[in-house]
Amino acid sequence: MAEHDLPQRSTPRSYWALSVLPHLVLFGALMALWEGLSIINVIDSIMVPRPSEIVSAIWRLYVTERIIYPHFVVTFTEAVTGFAIGATIAVVLAVASSLSDVFQRYVSPYAIVLNVTPGIALTPIIIAWFGYGMGSKIALAAVICFFPIYVNALTGLLQTDEDREDLFRSLGGTKVQVFFKLRVPSSLPMVFAGMKIGLTTALIGAVVAEFAQATEGVGVLMGRFSFQLQMAASIATLLSMTAIGLLLFYAMEFLDNRIVFWGRENRMARVSRARAKAWQRIMHK
Amino acid sequence: MAMSGRIAPSQANPAQPGASLRLRRLANHLGLFLVLLVLWETGSRLGWLDPLFYPRPSAILRSFWLVYFENANIWWHLYVSLGLVLAGFTAGSILGVGLGAVVGLNPLVRRYLQPYVIVLEATPRIAVAPLLIAALGFGAQSKIAIIMLVCFFAPFINTLSGVMNVPAEKLELFRSLRATKWQTLRKLVLPDAVPVIMAGERLALTAALSGVLVAEFIQRDQGIGSLILVYTRNLNMASAFACIFTLTIIGFGIFKGMELLDRWIAFWKHQDGRERVSAARARAHAEEA
Helix, strand or coil, X not given: CHHHHCCCCCCCHHHHHHHHHHHHHHHHHHHHHHHHHHHCCCCCCCCCCXXXXXXXXXXXXXXXXXXXXXXXXHHHHHHHHHHHHHHHXXXXXXXXXXXXXXXXXXXXXXXXXXXXXXXHHXXXXXXXXXXXXXXXXXXXXXXXXXXXXXXXXXXXXXXXXXXXXXXHHHCCCCHHHHHHHHHHHHHHHHHHHHHHHHHHHHXXXXXXXXXXXXXXXXXXHHHHHHHCCCHHHHHHHHHHHHHHHHHHHHHHHHXXXXXXXXXXXXXXXXXXXXXXXXXXXXXXX | CCCCCCXXXXXXXXCCCCHHHHHHHHHHHHHHHHHHHHHHHHHHHCCCCCCCCCCCHHHHHHHHHHHHHHCCCHHHHHXXXXXXXXXXXXXXXXXXXXHHXXXXXXXXXXXXXXXXXXXXXXXXXXXXXXXXXHHHCCCHHHHHHHHHHHHHHHHHHHHHHHHHCCCHHHHHHHHHCCCCHHHHHHHHHHHHHHHHHHHHHHHHHHXXXXXXXXXXXXXXXXXXXXXXXXXXXXXXXXXXXXXXXXXXXXXXXXXXXXXXXXXXXXXXXXXHHHHHHHHHHHHHHHHHC
């Protein structure tokens, strides 16, 4: 019945062509300019490698020599594991802090100290504690991704609309119901925002720990290439880090879209269409 | 709606507990902190924690004394690192705010720059450090370049979003009063964006501190980062912790300093700032009259 009010999906293909094509043209022009300047020696091609060299380095790393994959997997695992540990601790502490004022009062000074200390400063110490292997990278990733998630989750959990809470209470909602049906859902957008920041920081933690001391990982590979002045390979490795970052970011974005569907208009429309359909089926039976 | 007894507590302002209660809470906090320290110390003395890896609080205190007064070797490294932070932060954040404003005010540039910004945002920017060191050589330039790069992004993004998210009604008001472009920029867009820009600057300064550490971890000649590295390598963990707590204090100083700066620049966001400035303006006005 309310189906007509819902916005329909519309993404005409010509629009895509029109909006993507100029970007590609500009990108191509920039690369051609760079390549040209490098060929006529305006740009020092040892320090700033040509785009064609970077492309061939990517080809070597990924297709012919295939040396990047194990490093890629190591860094990815470190970042994701560290993130999982840090995020779990952060969310548990945030929930406890939101439920108990006293708990929050006693935890927050330590959380603030942890926040104002550059977590990266702990790198050597964490390496001494957890060894040269993956453990130390995971630990550093967990330490530095903790705070943004904790703060965002706590802010989200504490910022509930009082009118809505009154509504819940006046309908006889229990404390548990208020928590799970009101506080948790309304905090989710903030939590996801924190998690997106946290994932990026976790990746930074893993990579920095690899720079400091490690035997494998994208950071190691990159340090090695730069010190051999293989700049093209080094940039190619850097681009793989970007790829890891984008992968993690879009995975989180995907989850965010799925779970917090009411925050996005098209997802909202889709879910409410599905629900309306299900509802109609029930009604017509 | 919601008349039932909610008004009374909100007027009583529960967020501002009395002085005696605050004092008692502070005492509780300190008590808990001391208990934790004592536990740590005794745990270490009883052999539960290896003091080689987990230094005792007393050892850390002694190291503070050592690095600051007896050997007094931290000062030089602090001076070097903070100098780099200041240089890199100033350059990076000026660049970030400037470019952010240009890009934010220009839809065409924005559209073409957006994909690059997304890619840059996903790259761990600190990871460029070895590349920059290789390209610029050992020395202060490469470190400053790293800090600049790390500092650039937050002010850039925040300026961009601050400039773009000016409320449409306000813009319409300015247009309907026939404000020039420059007036709109100076009197509306920039003031409106200032709180967001300041938030970006705060992030950037914190990032600068991390940036200098990473630069010094890679290029271990001088500075607080290399000092921490040397101490840890020698398993002098207590002194390493003294350096780290020094960074905590600096970080806290940065946090508080930026907050003060924010209160001073974006005075209209805070009650006391508003009152202070409007009192000053009223006085100036009265004198003129």
